[in-house]
């Protein structure tokens with residue numbers, strides 16, 4: 560079982576991010592690989608799976624194209640495209656790369672995949688969250704998977720995760736878990752050290768452009784993407800098995816994938832402590848994979864949609 564040191568905890572509190580090496584077992588890496596591959600295979604037939612590259616091409620290159628995919632309904636892509644054009648927003652691309660790869664994402668894969676559930680609800684990761692968040696208990700909030708194929712030019716605009724989540728509070732972390740080797744040039748995440756302490760909640764942006772979602776609330780994030788040198792940004796060279804944990808207020812983003820052979824696949828798992836409450840955030844992405852319409856602001860997350868995965872007194876509990 561992975562042993563976290565007090566230096567790891569201190570780094571997380573100071574920087575808002577810590578890279579933990581060799582956390583996952585080979586079986587867990589294989590489970591994540593299976594979950595990611597089946598999510599990729601299902602893009603176009605689930606409510607939350609998107610080929611971001613195809614959408615970006617439709618928005619900025621071929622305006623007459625239909626905004627697919629057919630089966631996804633998390634975003635009203637036509638309305639977003641109209642908003643992007645009305646605002647004159649530009650795509651965020653690594654223009655020096657030879658294009659060819661796709662940026663793919665999906666959300667809530669754990670609701671469909673046993674393999675994802677095995678990893679996301681495991682004691683190993685839940686305990687890491689519990690210790691870093693100094694929590695009495697930990698609930699799993701949700702997941703996303705992010706894939707950048709070789710030659711993906713789309714960057715992930717710098718952003719803060721809290722603005723995308725329907726919660727309020729401070730006890731939250733996100734584990735970015737690559738199952739392929741990655742560096743800054745091939746899409747490893749960059750984190751602005753200390754940004755979790757900026758005392759701001761930023762508007763969620765659309766990832767492929769810096770533009771915030773229409774109607775979203777919060778502060779405007781400065782243009783970090785064009786001015787990386789002005790910020791203290793750390794990129795980790797990662798290997799399968801590593802887990803990079805950031806506070807859900809830490810600002811982060813990634814470049815495209817300059818590799819010509821190596822895909823960059825990652826799962827992003829989100830955990831919250833007992834102080835976090837439900838809060839419907841205007842402009843945050845819809846949640847078609849789970850029924851949250853009737854939730855009231857301020858409600859505790861005591862519900863199987865936010866499985867209890869760890870308790871300090873018991874160390875581990877079976878998921879509710």
Ligand SMILES: O=C(O)CCC(=O)C(=O)O
Pocket residue numbers: 705715720733734735748811812813825826827
């Ligand atoms: O993998 C990416 O490019 C984005 C991941 C991300 O923003 C996250 O896990 O919060």
